[in-house]
Amino acid sequence: MREIKFKTIVDSIVQLCADVNYVLPTDVLIALKKSIIFEKSLARTILEEIVENANIARNKQIPLCQDTGVVNIFVEIGNEVSIRNYNIYNAINYGVGLGYKEHYLRKSIVCDPIRRVNTNDNTPANIYLSLVAGDKIKISFLAKGGGSDNACAAKMFTPSSKWIDIKKFIVNVVASNGRNACPPLIIGVGIGGSFATVNHLASYTIFRTIGSKNENSFYREKEKELLTEINNLNIGPMNVGGKTTALAVFIKANQTHIASLPVAVNIQCHSCRRKTVII
Amino acid sequence: MIYLQDLLLDIKSLKVGTRLHISGVLYTARDAAHKRIINILDNKKHLPFQLNNAAIYYCGPTPVNKNGLCACGPTTSARMDLFTPRILSEGVKFLIGKGARSDTVVNIIHKMSAVYFIATGGIAALLSTTIKRIDLIAFKDLGPEAIYRLEIYNMPLIVAIDSFGNNIFNKKR
Numbered sequence: 356m357r358e359i360k361f362k363t364i365v366d367s368i369v370q371l372c373a374d375v376n377y378v379l380p381t382d383v384l385i386a387l388k389k390s391i392i393f394e395k396s397l398a399r400t401i402l403e404e405i406v407e408n409a410n411i412a413r414n415k416q417i418p419l420c421q422d423t424g425v426v427n428i429f430v431e432i433g434n435e436v437s438i439r440n441y442n443i444y445n446a447i448n449y450g451v452g453l454g455y456k457e458h459y460l461r462k463s464i465v466c467d468p469i470r471r472v473n474t475n476d477n478t479p480a481n482i483y484l485s486l487v488a489g490d491k492i493k494i495s496f497l498a499k500g501g502g503s504d505n506a507c508a509a510k511m512f513t514p515s516s517k518w519i520d521i522k523k524f525i526v527n528v529v530a531s532n533g534r535n536a537c538p539p540l541i542i543g544v545g546i547g548g549s550f551a552t553v554n555h556l557a558s559y560t561i562f563r564t565i566g567s568k569n570e571n572s573f574y575r576e577k578e579k580e581l582l583t584e585i586n587n588l589n590i591g592p593m594n595v596g597g598k599t600t601a602l603a604v605f606i607k608a609n610q611t612h613i614a615s616l617p618v619a620v621n622i623q624c625h626s627c628r629r630k631t632v633i634i
Numbered sequence: 635m636i637y638l639q640d641l642l643l644d645i646k647s648l649k650v651g652t653r654l655h656i657s658g659v660l661y662t663a664r665d666a667a668h669k670r671i672i673n674i675l676d677n678k679k680h681l682p683f684q685l686n687n688a689a690i691y692y693c694g695p696t697p698v699n700k701n702g703l704c705a706c707g708p709t710t711s712a713r714m715d716l717f718t719p720r721i722l723s724e725g726v727k728f729l730i731g732k733g734a735r736s737d738t739v740v741n742i743i744h745k746m747s748a749v750y751f752i753a754t755g756g757i758a759a760l761l762s763t764t765i766k767r768i769d770l771i772a773f774k775d776l777g778p779e780a781i782y783r784l785e786i787y788n789m790p791l792i793v794a795i796d797s798f799g800n801n802i803f804n805k806k807r
Contacts, residue, residue, distance in 0.1 A: 405756065420756045421705040459700075
């Protein structure tokens with residue numbers, strides 16, 4: 356067994372809080388830069404502002420967006436790792452609380468959805484643990500803004516539904532909700548699983564690198580089809596019109612029940628603040 | 635670059651789709667602060683700032699860092715649609731946020747001869763460089779949702795709904 360200490364987890368999380376909020380991932384920045392040449396007037400100016408913002412944020416260590424988000428953390432723990440002396444959830448939350456305080460990030464979490472009192476340290480994070488083989492811990496950290504999370508949607512289709520119905524649903528979610536969620540967007544689509552797991556599929560697939568190919572050729576084609584349709588909506592950067600409504604569509608499919616066909620659409624804003632580290 | 639107080643006298647010169655750089659004083663207010671403002675108005679109590687001719691910015695900034703900077707981009711305006719008719723009827727002239735507004739809000743902006751600007755969402759680091767001064771003036775317990783008075787210089791904005799009711803989000807697509 357390889358022991359990974361409480362402090363190691365905390366230090367990694369504190370560093371991730373800073374990194375994701377100050378540095379836009381390279382693949383996102385490249386995709387934004389590439390899209391500039393296809394736009395003119397306001398749409399172009401907005402894309403240029405977004406790219407300039409990424410430079411300022413990195414150089415001056417200022418958050419990319421004032422909504423430094425709810426922290427969603429996906430953790431894969433190797434079965435040869437020992438974490439027996441502490442509670443991993445506590446370690447992660449301690450790191451998030453410390454990171455958001457030390458790096459002047461916004462505290463955006465209320466302890467109860469109805470009574471709404473701020474917890475003042477941006478915890479608790481949403482933590483998803485899974486067990487894998489090996490002696491490492493992989494931490495995938497996503498800081499997600501409330502505006503784009505509000506734009507997400509899921510629907511329980513049934514097996515007789517056609518692809519065109521599913522496609523229409525996905526495109527409609529972008530057209531009705533996504534337009535105000537800071538486009539250009541990254542769209543994560545989960546298909547299959549259950550009501551509980553389909554949202555997880557759509558959420559985690561956002562960690563795919565823009566430009567990477569779906570390992571499944573059937574869904575690779577569907578991604579292309581969806582991206583074209585979404586970019587034909589003429590929503591454009593910040594909904595002022597234009598060709599760049601989405602930078603990517605990622606589909607993740609899973610097995611499902613004979614009676615079911617769940618579909619979830621994750622709307623991710625252009626400030627796609629994610630990073631993965633392996634300890 | 636143009637000052638908000640100068641625009642007050644010339645509000646009809648602002649046309650939908652125009653990008654401009656503005657300077658002046660803004661008051662931040664999001665969901666929770668709007669609720670409290672309306673509550674104060676209903677109870678005829680003392681407001682933390684004068685609404686007449688004011689500019690409201692839908693923004694919850696990050697804490698000010700050791701270099702005196704805070705990230706301060708716009709939040710989704712549509713969530714404030716419910717409160718906006720009342721706010722405008724109190725004389726607020728400028729609204730700043732991101733995204734489309736309801737038809738009701740577009741109509742009341744027209745009726746009250748106000749203007750809705752959009753700032754680009756997710757460029758809070760860039761916008762932080764336009765803040766010259768930030769003061770917390772009310773509702774400290776709300777944390778990022780408190781009301782802050784911002785002195786801004788050269789902030790890039792786009793006229794999204796002008797005083798004639800023309801709406802940037804209404805263009806035939």
